[in-house]
Amino acid sequence: MKFRKLLTLTGSVLLFAAVFIIDATMKSLDSDLGNFFYVRGALIILAFILTSFYIEADRRERQPTMIQRIGRVAAWAGLFVSLSIIVSLLRFNEFETRAFRLFPRDYITILFSSVLSIAAGAFAAITVLNIKDMLLYKRKKGTQRNFWILLIFFFLASATTLNLRPLEPSVYTTVFFVLSVAMIIINSFRLSWIAYLSRREKIYAMLYALLAFFAFMAINILLSISDRPFLAKALLYFSYPLHTFVQLTSLFGAVYFGMSFISTLFHLPTAEAFDRKQTELSSLHNLSRLITQVFDLNELAETVTKMTFEVCEASSSWLEVFPNDTGEKSAGRADGIVSYRNISPEDIQTILFGDTNSIRSLVFSSKRVLLIDDVSTDRRTKYISKLKKVGSLLVVPLVSHQNLIGILYATKQMDFGFDQDDIDVLSGFADQVTIAIENATLIKKSLEKERLQRELLLAQEMQKRLLPQTLPTFSTLEMRAVSAPALEVGGDYYDIALLDEHRVGIVIGDVSGKGVGAAFYMAEMKGIFQSLSKIHASPKQFLVKANESLLSSLDKRSFISLIYAVLDVVTGDLVVSRAGHCPMLYATSSSIKYITPTGMGLGLSGGKLFEDSLEEKRIVMKEGDICVFYTDGVTESRSASGEEFGYERLMKVVEEKRLSSAEEIKEEIIQRVWSYTDAQGYDDDLTVFVVKWIGAH
Amino acid sequence: MNEFKISFRESGKIHVMELKGYLDAHTAPNLEEAFQKLVNAKKFNILVNCKDLAYISSAGLGVFMAFIEDIRTSGGDIKMSNMTPKVYNIFDLLGFPMLYEIFSDEHEAVKKFDAKKQSSK
Numbered sequence: 001m002k003f004r005k006l007l008t009l010t011g012s013v014l015l016f017a018a019v020f021i022i023d024a025t026m027k028s029l030d031s032d033l034g035n036f037f038y039v040r041g042a043l044i045i046l047a048f049i050l051t052s053f054y055i056e057a058d059r060r061e062r063q064p065t066m067i068q069r070i071g072r073v074a075a076w077a078g079l080f081v082s083l084s085i086i087v088s089l090l091r092f093n094e095f096e097t098r099a100f101r102l103f104p105r106d107y108i109t110i111l112f113s114s115v116l117s118i119a120a121g122a123f124a125a126i127t128v129l130n131i132k133d134m135l136l137y138k139r140k141k142g143t144q145r146n147f148w149i150l151l152i153f154f155f156l157a158s159a160t161t162l163n164l165r166p167l168e169p170s171v172y173t174t175v176f177f178v179l180s181v182a183m184i185i186i187n188s189f190r191l192s193w194i195a196y197l198s199r200r201e202k203i204y205a206m207l208y209a210l211l212a213f214f215a216f217m218a219i220n221i222l223l224s225i226s227d228r229p230f231l232a233k234a235l236l237y238f239s240y241p242l243h244t245f246v247q248l249t250s251l252f253g254a255v256y257f258g259m260s261f262i263s264t265l266f267h268l269p270t271a272e273a274f275d276r277k278q279t280e281l282s283s284l285h286n287l288s289r290l291i292t293q294v295f296d297l298n299e300l301a302e303t304v305t306k307m308t309f310e311v312c313e314a315s316s317s318w319l320e321v322f323p324n325d326t327g328e329k330s331a332g333r334a335d336g337i338v339s340y341r342n343i344s345p346e347d348i349q350t351i352l353f354g355d356t357n358s359i360r361s362l363v364f365s366s367k368r369v370l371l372i373d374d375v376s377t378d379r380r381t382k383y384i385s386k387l388k389k390v391g392s393l394l395v396v397p398l399v400s401h402q403n404l405i406g407i408l409y410a411t412k413q414m415d416f417g418f419d420q421d422d423i424d425v426l427s428g429f430a431d432q433v434t435i436a437i438e439n440a441t442l443i444k445k446s447l448e449k450e451r452l453q454r455e456l457l458l459a460q461e462m463q464k465r466l467l468p469q470t471l472p473t474f475s476t477l478e479m480r481a482v483s484a485p486a487l488e489v490g491g492d493y494y495d496i497a498l499l500d501e502h503r504v505g506i507v508i509g510d511v512s513g514k515g516v517g518a519a520f521y522m523a524e525m526k527g528i529f530q531s532l533s534k535i536h537a538s539p540k541q542f543l544v545k546a547n548e549s550l551l552s553s554l555d556k557r558s559f560i561s562l563i564y565a566v567l568d569v570v571t572g573d574l575v576v577s578r579a580g581h582c583p584m585l586y587a588t589s590s591s592i593k594y595i596t597p598t599g600m601g602l603g604l605s606g607g608k609l610f611e612d613s614l615e616e617k618r619i620v621m622k623e624g625d626i627c628v629f630y631t632d633g634v635t636e637s638r639s640a641s642g643e644e645f646g647y648e649r650l651m652k653v654v655e656e657k658r659l660s661s662a663e664e665i666k667e668e669i670i671q672r673v674w675s676y677t678d679a680q681g682y683d684d685d686l687t688v689f690v691v692k693w694i695g696a697h
Numbered sequence: 698m699n700e701f702k703i704s705f706r707e708s709g710k711i712h713v714m715e716l717k718g719y720l721d722a723h724t725a726p727n728l729e730e731a732f733q734k735l736v737n738a739k740k741f742n743i744l745v746n747c748k749d750l751a752y753i754s755s756a757g758l759g760v761f762m763a764f765i766e767d768i769r770t771s772g773g774d775i776k777m778s779n780m781t782p783k784v785y786n787i788f789d790l791l792g793f794p795m796l797y798e799i800f801s802d803e804h805e806a807v808k809k810f811d812a813k814k815q816s817s818k
Contacts, residue, residue: 512755514722556766557759561791580791600792604762613795636752644752644783684754 008054015047016118023110027103041162044239051118052125059129066134066193067201070208070260073130077215077253080123084222087116088229095233102237113234120235121242124249128154131256137193146190150183154248158241173244184252188259198278199271202264209261216254223247273421280425283307287432294436295443297321301339304408304433309341311429312422314410315389316343320352320360321398321406321437336406343411347387351409355383360407363397367404369427370395374415392417396426398434405437456488456516463489463519466526468496472504474569477621477694478662479506482670483687490685491518492631493525497533502570505533505542508629508689509562509581512601517558524553525560539564539577540614547579547602547610559603563629572621572693577614580604582635585628585654586619592655594647595619623695626665628654633686634669637677645676662692703731711810712740713803717749720757728757732764741773744806748779753787761797774798774813778806 022040064072094109095102104110128151135147157176197205222231223246235243267274287307294300301319308317318340337348352360359380363370372378372393376385384390390411398406408430412418463485471479483492491511499505507529511518528546536542542564550560561580567573576584580601583594597615604610621627630650637645653672657665669688701724706713712735720728735743745761765775778800780788788794800806 510755512759514756557756557763559755559759559762559791561755582790596790598792600795604792605796609795613792632755636754642751 005054005057008050008057012047012050012054015043015050016114019043019047020110020114023104023114024107027107027110038163041239041241044242047118048121048125048242051122052129055122055125056129066137066197067204067208069130069133070205070212070257073127073253073257074208074212074215076123076126077212077219080119081215081218081222083119084116084219084229084231087112087234088222088231091230094230095237102233104237112230113237116231116234117238117242120231120246124246127249127253131252134193134256135187135190138196143190146183146187150180150187150252153180153183154245157248158245161240161244177244177248180248181251184248184255187252188256191260191263194260194264194267195274197264197267197271199268199275202268202271206261206264206268209257209264212257213254213261216250216257219250220247220254223250276421276425280311280429283311284429284432287429287436295440297437297440297444298338300436300440304436305339305341308408308410308426308429311425312394312410312418313412314394315413315417317341317408317410318343318348319406319408319433322404343389347389348409350387351384351390351393358383359393359395363395363407364404367397367399367402369397369423371418371423373418376415389413391415394418394422394426396430398430398437400434400438405434408433459516459519460485460488463522466523467494471496472498474504476569476572477567478692479690480662480666481687481689482666483685484670485685486633487515489516489519490514491522492633492685492687493522494629494687494689495526495529497530499534499537499566503566503568505529505539506565506567506629506689506691507533507562508631508687509560510631510633510685510687511560512558514685521554521558521560524550525562533564537566538616539566539575540611540616543577543579543599543602543614544611547606550603551606554603559601561601565627565629567621567691572625572695574619574621574627575616576619577616579614582630582632585626585630585651587626587628587654587658588622589624589658592651592658594651621691621693623693624658625693626654626658626662627691628665628669629689629691630669631685631687633684634673634688636684637673637686639676645673649676662690665692666690701727703727705731708744708803708807709811711742711744711807713744713746715746715748719752720750721752721754722756725754725756725760728760729763732760736764736767736771739771741768741771742810743768743773743775744803744810745775745777746779746803747777747781747784750780750784753784755791758788758791758793761793765796774810776800776806776809778803 019040022036022043062068091109091112094105094112096105097103104113132147136143153176157173157180160170160172160176194202194205219231222229223235223243225232228236232243235246287303294303301321304319305317308314308319319338320336321338322336337345340348352358357380359370359372362380370393372381372395375381375387375390375393381393391414392412394410396408396410397404398408408426410418410422410426467483468481471481473479479496481494483490483494485492491514492509493511494506494508496507497505509522509525511521511525525546528549532542532545532549536545543562546562554560559580561582563576563578563581563584565574565576565584576595576597578584578597578599580599583596586593586595595617597617599614600610628650635645635647635650639645649672650669653669654665657668660668666688669690670686673686701716701718701720704715704717706715714731714735716728718724732743735741761775768775776798777788779802780799785799788797788799793799798806798809800809
């Protein structure tokens with residue numbers, strides 16, 4: 001790119017130098033060029049084509065804005081006109097007129113006219129190329145076509161003068177000149193770039209356009225007046241086509257920039273509204289982007305007050321957000337103010353709570369936008385009329401699903417500071433803010449939920465560890481247990497303790513209710529069992545002591561059902577006591593039955609009433625005998641039709657599997673319960689503990 | 698979702714609560730609210746008719762435990778009647794018959810309430 005620019009520049013300079021040498025030679029020979037005249041013309045055209053390429057490449061690199069473009073054209077036009085006028089004033093009567101032709105009187109004239117003409121040509125190229133870009137801004141279908149037609153007419157009008165002597169008139173030239181002017185007028189209505197300028201830019205555009213207009217008019221006058229000044233003569237001498245082209249271009253420039261000036265002038269009154277719309281649009285756009293990016297409520301609030309400030313040019317703004325839609329509760333204190341700008345917290349406090357019927361409470365009940373045009377005279381704001389800084393006040397509620405989630409406030413120092421536009425903008429803005437706040441709150445909630453979920457998983461992990469990881473093994477019996485909570489954590493409990501060399505305590509229980517509360521009581525139960533079971537030999541005694549411990553810590557509505565069996569692993573002697581729990585299922589080779597010693601749940605009642613309710617039952621396990629302990633999750637599991645699994649089914653399962661191992665029996669019970677409840681799953685904790693006596697070998 | 702319904706009736710000075718459907722962890726708060734309402738209104742003689750009660754879970758049983766102490770110290774009582782065998786079994790397993798008076802028929806329960814009042818006068 002650099003190389004090409006350099007090449008075009010060098011090329012055009014060399015060509016222009018060649019033309020100058022030809023002209024100087026002719027002068028010294030005092031002769032006519034004859035047919036060589038066309039060669040000179042071709043050299044000039046080629047030189048200007050290269051110049052145009054150079055200018056275009058240079059412009060591409062700079063990528064100017066519209067304002068820079070007009071400014072540049074105006075600057076070049078001004079410069080060129082000044083130069084032309086100065087030269088024209090200094091030098092006159094430099095040419096002799098003979099047979100429609102101009103002859104320079106000396107070499108310095110040749111130099112001056114050459115330089116001035118080259119400058120004129122370059123300037124014309126700059127003008128046309130810049131106007132082209134302005135025309136093609138927001139182009140329509142015909143825009144580009146119209147421009148090319150204009151350019152073709154320019155060239156045709158110039159071309160008709162190619163074979164003419166400078167002062168020779170031509171019909172064709174006039175025809176194409178008129179056509180060119182027509183195209184200039186058509187093209188001059190393409191001014192859509194003006195609409196997209198800001199107010200400030202429009203003022204600059206007007207200034208530049210006016211300057212350009214006068215400069216182009218001046219060039220036109222210099223080239224058209226009958227008493228030809230030096231510029232006109234120089235151009236005619238250097239190249240008649242160039243003279244025509246420069247004349248057309250300056251006409252184009254004058255008309256186009258004249259139109260630009262007038263059009264901008266008419267656009268000026270709406271410029272402010274346009275600017276506002278633009279700010280509003282970009283603010284809303286920014287906010288929409290924020291919604292997806294900012295999850296921090298404070299950061300969001302800062303942006304909201306800042307934008308409120310900008311969008312309606314408020315003198316102060318603040319945002320109040322109510323946590324959990326309970327705004328009324330925080331009445332009297334401004335603790336919902338998440339962000340404020342250009343106002344002191346004391347003033348906010350006064351405005352919001354200075355009166356029982358404050359504007360805040362008005363918006364609370366109406367949930368509508370409230371505008372106070374003149375704070376000092378309005379009946380509703382009498383109580384804040386002493387605040388000199390607040391002239392007018394706009395209060396916009398943030399409403400989501402009929403809930404007031406916050407209020408946005410904006411003030412202006414002058415009375416009647418807010419117009420309908422401000423209200424519309426801020427209302428639209430408030431809707432966006434509402435969504436943004438809701439989003440931020442939701443994300444906060446979901447993070448919180450995630451955290452709780454993690455805690456719960458941790459609790460689940462902990463609770464699993466409260467259950468025995470492995471059961472002790474004995475040569476005389478098989479033991480298998482399984483427990484599955486319905487929720488993350490549950491209230492089911494089973495445990496085993498070695499009481500002495502040959503006795504084990506087996507306990508299975510169920511804390512009333514579900515979830516975390518039940519899980520805590522279950523943990524407490526574990527502690528009680530592990531400590532008391534070794535001290536109190538009989539199941540009944542243990543239950544009485546456990547009840548005493550629990551009564552003080554269980555809340556009124558909670559209780560624990562427990563079944564406790566002490567088994568002698570040598571003799572098979574089993575003593576069982578029950579505290580409100582499901583009965584033990586006992587299967588022998590000849591019979592199967594539930595063993596139900598009486599007894600009420602732990603934590604229901606204390607003292608003698610509890611103790612007297614308890615019974616102990618004794619069996620002696622023989623080879624092949626099975627004891628099944630379980631929680632009500634087994635018997636109370638319901639099928640899709642609502643029927644419970646029940647005691648009968650449980651009994652049948654164990655009866656069928658009487659000859660199987662403890663492991664198989666446990667698995668079978670679980671599988672049967674699960675398939676019974678089918679797809680709806682079980683909704684209660686479920687625990688099964690199977691003991692099978694295999695006897696001494 | 699299994700439904701649970703409570704309806705109230707007056708039988709003389711006795712406030713009868715009829716339970717219907719499934720009383721579990723989800724529906725227990727409804728029963729709690731009902732008891733609270735009666736206690737707030739100082740209606741302490743409460744008879745719970747369980748004729749249409751299909752199921753009661755430990756959470757449901759807990760509700761009775763939550764109120765019984767206050768009601769008894771206020772001179773009232775919670776009595777129950779008309780349980781199906783299945784529901785009675787649940788109450789029985791936990792030892793409720795040792796804590797509450799459970800009648801097979803509502804009339805007997807009302808009579809018992811009245812008898813107690815007579816004696817206390």
